[in-house]
Amino acid sequence: MTTYVWDYLLEYEKERPDLLDAVDQVFRSGRLVLAESVRGFERDFAGYHALPHCVGVDNGTNAITLALQALAVGPGDEVITVSNTAAPTVVAIDAAGATPVFVDVRDDDFLMDVTQLESAITSRTRCVLPVHLYGQCVDLEPIQRLCQRHGLVLLEDCAQAHGARQDGRLAGTTGDAAAFSFYPTKVLGAYGDGGAVLTARDDVDAALRRLRYYGMDTVYYTVQTPAHNSRLDEVQAEILRRKLTRLDTYIDGRQAVARRYAEALGDTDLVLPRTVPGNEHVYYVYVVRHPRRDDIVERLKEYDIHLNISYPWPVHTMTGFAHLGYAEGSLPVTERLAGEIFSLPMYPSLPTELQDKVIGAVREVLATL
Structure with missing residues (x-):
């Protein structure tokens, strides 16, 4: 039997009745875009992390890009991150118009070497973006102190760390915001693309909700700041809502x-x-x-x-x-x-x-x- 690093078929057979019921529930609801399944998943995912806000988006790359934009990081700004990561981390920084700046990783656990951050900061630095790589957290406490000292925002890339903890604290609950991917291979994976941003900040939440919907606010068809369509799909949201319980x-x-x-x-x-x-x-x-x-x-x-x-x-x-x-x-x-x-x-x-x-x-x- 051919063996690959990842396969979903055995899990699908076990969960198939619940997953098909999720799809049927959405199709029978009469609402296919930004309806109860997205709202329900956002509530549940925020609740899992004991945070007030979750904004579902279309994929993990846009979760980073939109989070940066919501944090007012853009052209002319530098974002410090690592090069030992999936390319979308850096593609997302570029898409926000910012410039990625790299520090090296540690030899024993492959995570960001936080001792190199101070020397990487310039007058243009606006954000530190640690990647919780392979399933465990970067040491966040010194990064948080550094960000506070220099007036920087902290955005966690949690695409590979759903449910990971550091000293009992869940990944995604320390920074100004945290970006998640629900690509099928992830610890919490959809059956297609999906992403989300967690935040405790009301202003970031409000900005994200505009940015994922063309830049529109509560009154549809009125654009405040031009943006793209980055909505989380109702079907994927309902599947994720069911899988979150597992x-x-x-x-x-x-x-x-x-x-x-x-x-x-x-x-x-x-x-x-x-x-x-x-x-x-x-x-x-x-x-x-x-x-x-x-x-x-x-x-x-x-x-x-x-x-x-x-x-x-x-x-x-x-x-x-x-x-x-x-x-x-x-x-x-x-x-x-x-x-x-x-x-x-x-x-x-x-x-x-x-x-x-x-x-x-x-x-x-x-x-x-």
Whole structure:
């Protein structure tokens, strides 16, 4: 049986009656756009995080872009983030008209090296955008202090960290706003695209609701500030609303898969994920590290195991961001990791027999390197 890093079909079969009922409920409601399912999901997702506001949008990339705009970050401003992330993090900054500025990541957990932030701040810096990568949180307390000291806004990228906690506090509840993606692979995934922004600020909430709807306010067809259509779909909202009730179960399943990997591969020379003390890791992906990564990934194809690399090309090395002027070697840890990291299959419905197949194949390949 072909094995991939992610598969939703077993989960779908288990949840199919509820998911189809969600679709039917929306279709029978008579309201297909920004109706009760979107409002209900927004209430429930905000409530899960004990925050007053959630604004559903069409995808995680626009969640970042609209959040930046709602926070008054735009042309002429700089946003400090990392290059070891999915490209949409940086594409979203560019779409808001701001300039991304990169700091390196830490060698042991691959998260933003917050000790580099101070030296990256200039007179144009307006926002710090930490990425809660792979399923665990960046150290937010020093970032929050730095933002307060310099008058910066803090926007959390939580696309990979639904339900993750740091010292008991949920990802997305510390900054001025937090952006989420509900792409199907996520810890809380839709059956298509979707996103949301959480905030405790009334002004940011109001701005986001205008920005996702052409720039219109309570009176439709009257544009205050021109914007685009970035609405969350009713069907996806209802599916997410149902799945949100199972989010903690999904996290339990991912953590169980991670424990099996740790027990079975802990005695190999594969570098396994490190959980930062105080963090609760939700394992959006299970990223491991080895200097002969390419050989391992290629050899595993012989076992019909097809793995993923998150991420093989740091954003600052991409042609589309060459204008930022980052030379080779400017982010040494990020660049080194890009040649060594890869992901093992990770999803809560991963069958034990498939995980055992992966573990056995990895051990055999490592033994022959």
